[in-house]
Amino acid sequence: MPKRVKREHADVAKVKPEDVLHIAGQEILPGETRMIDLPVPSLYTHTQLEMPIQVIRGKKPGPTMFVSAAIHGDEINGVEIIRRILNQKAIKRLHGTLIAIPVVNIFGFINQSRYLPDRRDLNRSFPGSESGSLAARIAHLFLNDIVSHCTHGIDLHTAAIHRENFPHIRAVLDDEETERMAKAFASPVILNSEIIDGSLRKAVEAKGINIIVYEAGEALRFNEFAIRAGVRGVMSVMREIGMLTTSKQPRKKPYTEVAGDSTWIRAPQSGIVRLIKPLGSWVKKNEVLGVVADPFGEQEQQALSPYDGIVIGKTNLPLVNEGEALFHIAKVRSVNTREHVEEYQQVLDPTSDDGKPADPPVN
Secondary structure (H helix, E strand, C coil): CCCCEEECCCCHHHCCHHHCEEECCEEECCCEEEEEEEEECCCCCCCCEEEEEEEEECCEEEEEEEEECCCCCCCCHHHHHHHHHHCCHHHHHCEEEEEEECCCCHHHHHHCCCCCCCCCCHHHCCCCCCCCCHHHHHHHHHHHHCHHHCCEEEEEECCCCCEEEEEEEEECCCCHHHHHHHHHHCCCEEEECCCCCCCHHHHHHHCCCEEEEEEEECCCCCCHHHHHHHHHHHHHHHHHCCCCCCCCCCCCCCCCEEECCEEEEECCCCEEEEECCCCCCEECCCCEEEEEECCCCCCEEEEECCCCEEEEEEECCCEECCCCEEEEEEECCCCHHHHHHHHHHHHHCHHHCCCCCCCCCCC
16 A cells, blocks of 8 residues: 655755654655554564554654554553544644654554563563564664654553543653643643653653653543543643644643652452542542442441542452552642642533534543
């Protein structure tokens, strides 16, 4: 199948060599939009697989940012977020380059699995190697053929299967540009978290590229609230770093609380959990989050919050074994966060739509 190329620049001869972007052996010039199928190892059935990539280059210079999803193959919200971003009218007036990779882990996506066929986690396999495991080879390919061309990046994630995350950003706020991106995303909570060895985030930061991670929703499920928050956040970051023009109308500065710590509250016993606090709830220290009981109700134990904070993650499966994760609490001190979380939810709630939205809500 021929590659789809859309050229808008006036004179190819006038393009300087340093302005030509090279990806997977192809040249993409300013003003071009191109679909690229990056070859990855084939299936054992002799079927060739490719990682789909869309590159959009504006006529005017600016940052080069990648937006990636489905590094964990069952995390599908990000795929829909990227689809909606690419359909935004503002993208036609792009400054710089947007590289969209909706499905990084093509093997896991096909199999509706978090992992690769070798049972490795791609997001624990970076920076990878050319001659290592399947996971290491794909990590090396993605990092060097795509990410290395960028100045900024946003990696889209959801919680694992049977868990759900409230929209929040994870980043290490140790430099001004990363902090600027994290705050521009405008989620109510930023988790100033440590970088895990083998993660894309660690490999990207080692290359001097600014990156933030968006977490929202559940594996193998669309969540309209999480999708809308993701689209709005990515577009906001692009405006902040100069890839999109900003409105002349003054905008209300979004409220964001930085959480320096978080913890998972685990099941004190095996049983059936009754979840009391929903995602996004403001909770106080020692407040009851849920109750775990045996099927007869003879033994019950409460799951308590260890400090004041926001519920940014929870299990969706009421059947738990002792020690399993129930609630993820981000430690925040300001009670004002509760008001801003509620406002955030109301704005993005599809039931509050005034008129016909550009994209019908998904269920």
